Amino acid sequence: MSVSVRLLIALVVLALIADVLLAYRNINTLLVQEQNISASYVRLNTLERTLTAITDAETGQRGFLITGNEEYLAPYDNARHTIDASLRELRQMWPDAAGGDIDALDRLTESKLGELEHTVELRREGRLTAAEAVMRRGAGMTQMDTIRAIIQTLRSGEEARLQAATLNSARSRRTAFTTAVFATSIALAAVFLCLWLLRRDLEQRSRVAEERAELLRREQEARSQAETANRMKDDFLATLSHELRNPLHAVVGWLQILRQRPDDPALRARAMETVERNARALQRMIEDLLDASRASRGKLELSLAPTAVGTLVTSVLETVRPSAASRGVELIEHLAAANVVVNGDYDRLAQVVINLVSNAIKFTPEGGRVTVSLTREGEAVVIVVTDTGRGISREALPHIFEPFRQTGPHVTGAEGGLGLGLSIAKHIVELHSGTICATSDGTDRGASFVVRLPAIRLGVGSEPKAITHDARS
Numbered sequence: 001m002s003v004s005v006r007l008l009i010a011l012v013v014l015a016l017i018a019d020v021l022l023a024y025r026n027i028n029t030l031l032v033q034e035q036n037i038s039a040s041y042v043r044l045n046t047l048e049r050t051l052t053a054i055t056d057a058e059t060g061q062r063g064f065l066i067t068g069n070e071e072y073l074a075p076y077d078n079a080r081h082t083i084d085a086s087l088r089e090l091r092q093m094w095p096d097a098a099g100g101d102i103d104a105l106d107r108l109t110e111s112k113l114g115e116l117e118h119t120v121e122l123r124r125e126g127r128l129t130a131a132e133a134v135m136r137r138g139a140g141m142t143q144m145d146t147i148r149a150i151i152q153t154l155r156s157g158e159e160a161r162l163q164a165a166t167l168n169s170a171r172s173r174r175t176a177f178t179t180a181v182f183a184t185s186i187a188l189a190a191v192f193l194c195l196w197l198l199r200r201d202l203e204q205r206s207r208v209a210e211e212r213a214e215l216l217r218r219e220q221e222a223r224s225q226a227e228t229a230n231r232m233k234d235d236f237l238a239t240l241s242h243e244l245r246n247p248l249h250a251v252v253g254w255l256q257i258l259r260q261r262p263d264d265p266a267l268r269a270r271a272m273e274t275v276e277r278n279a280r281a282l283q284r285m286i287e288d289l290l291d292a293s294r295a296s297r298g299k300l301e302l303s304l305a306p307t308a309v310g311t312l313v314t315s316v317l318e319t320v321r322p323s324a325a326s327r328g329v330e331l332i333e334h335l336a337a338a339n340v341v342v343n344g345d346y347d348r349l350a351q352v353v354i355n356l357v358s359n360a361i362k363f364t365p366e367g368g369r370v371t372v373s374l375t376r377e378g379e380a381v382v383i384v385v386t387d388t389g390r391g392i393s394r395e396a397l398p399h400i401f402e403p404f405r406q407t408g409p410h411v412t413g414a415e416g417g418l419g420l421g422l423s424i425a426k427h428i429v430e431l432h433s434g435t436i437c438a439t440s441d442g443t444d445r446g447a448s449f450v451v452r453l454p455a456i457r458l459g460v461g462s463e464p465k466a467i468t469h470d471a472r473s
């Protein structure tokens with residue numbers, strides 16, 4: 001998991017903790033507010049009960065004074081108990097600030113109840129007039145008014161507190177709601193961000209894994225290419241030593257014979273001919289190696305001039321005809337466009353045609369046929385070399401123009417080779433802006449090579465350069 005994702009998860013956890021703490025604090029505040037509100041209601045209720053009880057006591061006293069009936073004193077007695085309990089409760093529950101008012105209420109209530117009790121006693125003694133006189137003095141009424149005023153003061157103070165507490169509670173509820181929404185939004189945003197980062201992290205990982213797999217694949221491919229190249233190099237060295245050894249053996253062997261029998265003219269002529277042929281084969285191999293090296297470094301240079309392709313092909317065919325005849329291969333030519341001229345390097349183009357025709361003869365068994373045709377197709381001159389020989393397998397065909405590629409059984413002797421001819425030919429043809437391709441229906445079904453070169457129109461007075469050249473032998 002990346003550092004950013006870990007950081008974000010820590011942030012989400014912190015946001016959630018902060019959310020929980022805020023919610024806890026808000027709930028606590030709300031509970032305190034609600035308790036304050038309930039306490040206010042209880043206090044107001046107790047005040048009301050106290051006033052009602054005092055009024056009830058006064059009503060009971062009046063009923064008894066008027067009727068003399070003891071039954072009227074029942075509410076009076078009840079009220080006395082209620083008043084005592086209520087006054088106790090009020091003292092306990094009231095804030096300290098209102099302590100003076102509660103004391104005054106206590107005193108006045110005591111005095112009021114004393115007066116009521118006094119008049120009740122007078123009535124019991126049958127002294128109704130004395131009781132009426134006490135009442136007429138109006139002290140009880142004044143006390144009652146004062147009691148009402150004190151209760152009203154206490155009630156007003158309490159109502160003001162209740163109102164404030166209600167307002168505070170509403171505000172706290174709003175704050176709780178706002179902080180809950182805010183904190184939840186932050187937490188949600190953080191969770192989504194976290195999920196997004198996680199997804200990005202996973203995508204990055206899979207991309208890195210893909211890149212690694214691709215690198216591994218390329219590395220394996222490069223290694224297998226290097227291994228193939230190494231194998232090819234080994235094969236090439238084996239072929240090269242083999243190809244060099246055979247002509248050298250022939251040269252050394254014939255020189256020894258010459259040394260032993262220097263006076264035999266027939267033997268001498270044969271030795272000279274064999275030594276020359278093998279030396280030329282060695283020379284050709286060295287030149288091919290040099291050409292391949294030049295081609296791979298892009299150093300193969302052409303000396304371009306108008307070149308008559310018909311003459312060039314005829315000259316090459318003359319060179320290889322003896323070899324075809326000696327192998328029992330029929331050599332057929334169709335030079336329909338003998339006058340076509342290309343802008344080319346005569347020697348290099350001859351090298352291409354020689355290699356194609358030599359290959360065709362080399363890989364065609366006795367009794368087979370090699371056909372060379374020259375035609376013109378639009379702006380191009382087309383040389384086709386077809387044989388009825390051993391053909392090229394489907395697997396080998398795509399690699400036929402790669403250097404050192406030799407397919408099928410290796411041909412030995414003076415006609416052997418290093419597997420460089422076709423790769424050099426392709427390079428030369430492409431330097432002439434042409435194309436070369438090979439086709440074959442498969443093993444033992446012959447092969448066909450097609451070279452296409454851009455033809456030129458000759459202006460008045462210009463002569464094809466190399467009509468007099470001989471093809472390389």
Ligand SMILES: Nc1ncnc2c1ncn2[C@@H]1O[C@H](COP(=O)(O)OP(=O)(O)OP(=O)(O)O)[C@@H](O)[C@H]1O
Nearest residue numbers: 359360363391405406407417418419420421422447
């Ligand atoms: N006409 C053909 N029929 C069948 N196989 C062919 C033909 N021409 C070329 N090949 C195959 O292609 C290989 C490469 O040909 P290329 O001319 O490059 O090399 P080479 O003839 O073996 O040696 P070099 O040309 O260097 O003397 C040959 O070894 C052979 O296996």
Ligand SMILES: [Mg+2]
Nearest residue numbers: 355359417421
């Ligand atoms: Mg060849």
